[in-house]
Amino acid sequence: ITDELVANGEEFETLNQELNQTQQDLETEIVELxxxxxxxxxxxxxLANHTVELQIQVFQLTNVTTGLEESVTELEGTVQNVTAANALLGRAVDDLTTVTQYMESVHDGFDDSFETVAVGLNNTIKATRAxxxxxxxSYYNDIIGQWTCRNRDLFQDYPFWDFPTEPILDSGLVALGELSATL
Structure with a gap:
C-alpha cells in the first residue's frame, strides 16, 4: 500500500505541479485577456467616437447634398431660361441679319434717291419762289392799277417813283410789304 501511496503521491505531486503550472498559465492568460x-x-x-464623428459628417454631407440638389434644380431652371432667351436672341439676330441684308441691297438706291429728292426739293423751292x-x-401791278392818293404818298419815298425805268424788284417789294402792313 505504501508503494501504491508513494506512487499515488508522486502522481499527485506531478498532477499538482501540472495543475499549478496550468494555474499559472491560466493566470497569465487571464492577465493577457x-x-x-x-x-x-x-x-x-x-470606434464609438468615430461612429459619432461619422454620423455628424454624414449629416453634414446630407445637408450639403440637399443644398447641391437644390442648386442643381435652380441651375437647370436657369439653363432653361437662358436657352429660351438664347433662342429669342437667335431669332432677333436672324431678323436683324435679314434687315441688314435688305438695307445693303438697297443702299446704293438710297444715295441715288437722296440726290433725286434733293434735286426735286431744290426745283420745288425755285418754283415756289418764282x-x-x-x-x-401781280399784286403790285393790281395795286398800281388801283392807285390812290394814299398810295402815292406811301410810294413817293422809293426810287422807282421818280425813276420809272428802275427795276421794281428791290424797292418795290419793300413798298409792297409796307403797303400790305397798312391795309
Whole structure:
C-alpha cells in the first residue's frame, strides 16, 4: 500500500505541479485577456467616437447634398431660361441679319434717291419762289392799277417813283410789304 501511496503521491505531486503550472498559465492568460479586454474596450470607445464623428459628417454631407440638389434644380431652371432667351436672341439676330441684308441691297438706291429728292426739293423751292414773286408782282401791278392818293404818298419815298425805268424788284417789294402792313 505504501508503494501504491508513494506512487499515488508522486502522481499527485506531478498532477499538482501540472495543475499549478496550468494555474499559472491560466493566470497569465487571464492577465493577457484583461489587457486585451482593456485594449478592446479602448478600441470600442474610439470606434464609438468615430461612429459619432461619422454620423455628424454624414449629416453634414446630407445637408450639403440637399443644398447641391437644390442648386442643381435652380441651375437647370436657369439653363432653361437662358436657352429660351438664347433662342429669342437667335431669332432677333436672324431678323436683324435679314434687315441688314435688305438695307445693303438697297443702299446704293438710297444715295441715288437722296440726290433725286434733293434735286426735286431744290426745283420745288425755285418754283415756289418764282410763284411767290409772280404773285407779288401781280399784286403790285393790281395795286398800281388801283392807285390812290394814299398810295402815292406811301410810294413817293422809293426810287422807282421818280425813276420809272428802275427795276421794281428791290424797292418795290419793300413798298409792297409796307403797303400790305397798312391795309
Amino acid at each position: 484583461q489587457v486585451l479586454e482593456a485594449n478592446l474596450t479602448e478600441l470600442n470607445q474610439e 410763284n411767290v414773286f409772280l404773285n407779288l408782282f
